[in-house]
Amino acid sequence: MTDYTLIIGNKNYSSWSLRPWLAMTVARIPFREVLLPIREGSWDRDIGKYSPSRRVPVLQHGDVTVWDSLAIVEYLAERHPETRLWPAEAPARALARSATAEMHSSFSALRRHMPMNLRASLPGRGRKDGVAADIARIVELWGDCRARADGAGPFLFGAFSAADAFFAPVVTRFQTYAVELPDEAAAYRDAVLALPALIDWYGSARSEPWTIGEDEVD
Ligand SMILES: N[C@@H](CCC(=O)N[C@@H](CS)C(=O)NCC(=O)O)C(=O)O
Numbered sequence: 001m002t003d004y005t006l007i008i009g010n011k012n013y014s015s016w017s018l019r020p021w022l023a024m025t026v027a028r029i030p031f032r033e034v035l036l037p038i039r040e041g042s043w044d045r046d047i048g049k050y051s052p053s054r055r056v057p058v059l060q061h062g063d064v065t066v067w068d069s070l071a072i073v074e075y076l077a078e079r080h081p082e083t084r085l086w087p088a089e090a091p092a093r094a095l096a097r098s099a100t101a102e103m104h105s106s107f108s109a110l111r112r113h114m115p116m117n118l119r120a121s122l123p124g125r126g127r128k129d130g131v132a133a134d135i136a137r138i139v140e141l142w143g144d145c146r147a148r149a150d151g152a153g154p155f156l157f158g159a160f161s162a163a164d165a166f167f168a169p170v171v172t173r174f175q176t177y178a179v180e181l182p183d184e185a186a187a188y189r190d191a192v193l194a195l196p197a198l199i200d201w202y203g204s205a206r207s208e209p210w211t212i213g214e215d216e217v218d
Contacts, residue, residue, distance in 0.1 A: 004031035005060040006072075007050045009038040011205035013215045015116040015169035017057045018201060020072040023165035025197040027083035029076060031059075037210045070104045073162045087149075087157040095148055096163040099141055099156065103166045110134040114173045115215040118205040123178035125217050138170060139185045146184060154191035168192055 006024065008017035024031050036043055036056060051058040051067050059066040059075065066075045077085035086093045109130025145156035145163065156163045171192040174181060181189060192198065 002030040002032055003061055004029065005034055006031045007034045007036060007056055007058040007060070009036060009056040010208055010210050010212065011035070011201055012118050012208050012210070013116055013212050014038065014056060015111075015172075016055070016069045018116070018169050018172075019069040019165045020057050020059065020076070021201065022168050022195070022197055023073050023085060023162055024076065025200075026160050026165070026195065027076070027080065027085055029080055029083060037208075038212060040210050069166075070100065073100075073165065077162060084159060085162045087159075087161055092148055092157050095145060096157055096161055099145055100163045100166045102141065103163075103170070107134045107138065107170070110138075110170070110173065113217070114177050115217065116169045116172055117176055117215055117217070118172055118202050120176050120216070121178075122176055122217055126177050135174075135179060138167075139182060142167070142185050142188055146188065154188065156188070160195075164192060168195075168198060172198075 004024070006021060008014060008021055011018070021033070023029075034050070036046055036050070038056070047054050047056075050056075050060070050065075052065070053067050055067065057067070057069055057072060059072040061075075064075075066072045073085060077083070087096050109128065113128040113131050114126035142156060149156065149158040153159045155161065156167065171189045173179070174189055175193060
């Protein structure tokens with residue numbers, strides 16, 4: 001039995017859901033998963049029962065409800081310090097939190113024009129205004145993190161951290177839209193794509209029957 005319930009949206013499209021799901025799965029924090037297909041079936045009736053913001057993801061823990069992906073990961077990092085969701089050293093932790101917060105609040109062109117869509121293969125698509133600048137900033141940021149990582153390993157700060165969970169949906173976009181990357185960024189992308197938990201999420205996404213028209217780039 002687990003104390004946590006994580007309510008998520010469609011695995012094919014819900015990039016915000018992927019973040020805490022991946023963090024919890026890689027960190028081996030057990031949870032019960034409830035998947036509500038976005039704007040399908042009883043969504044309108046059910047979402048308000050779970051989420052005050054009417055958005056996913058949401059974490060339920062006893063009588064505590066945490067909505068918003070970043071708040072969820074912070075809540076878990078505080079409760080499970082042994083999982084090292086944030087790097088151990090303060091300077092690396094500050095950088096990890098800055099990078100994660102930047103991911104959470106920025107890159108609107110990339111998010112708008114290259115929506116997460118794990119089933120799709122759309123090489124070269126989505127290269128609209130602002131996207132190249134977002135990609136360049138992400139590559140720069142990944143390089144800064146890798147340069148100041150405080151441990152060994154292929155992730156942004158060596159060992160897997162919350163920052164990797166937050167950039168995982170960017171990695172999947174780079175894969176879907178075949179974004180060319182410099183070697184170091186490509187190696188990081190490949191390390192994230194090789195995470196068994198992400199491979200598992202992809203498998204579920206591929207078998208989902210739902211389509212969100214506005215997230216399908218033509
Ligand atoms: N800032 C929120 C964003 C959550 C969000 O926008 N979730 C989308 C799914 S990825 C959603 O619930 N959409 C519902 C809708 O479009 O009606 C977070 O970080 O969790």
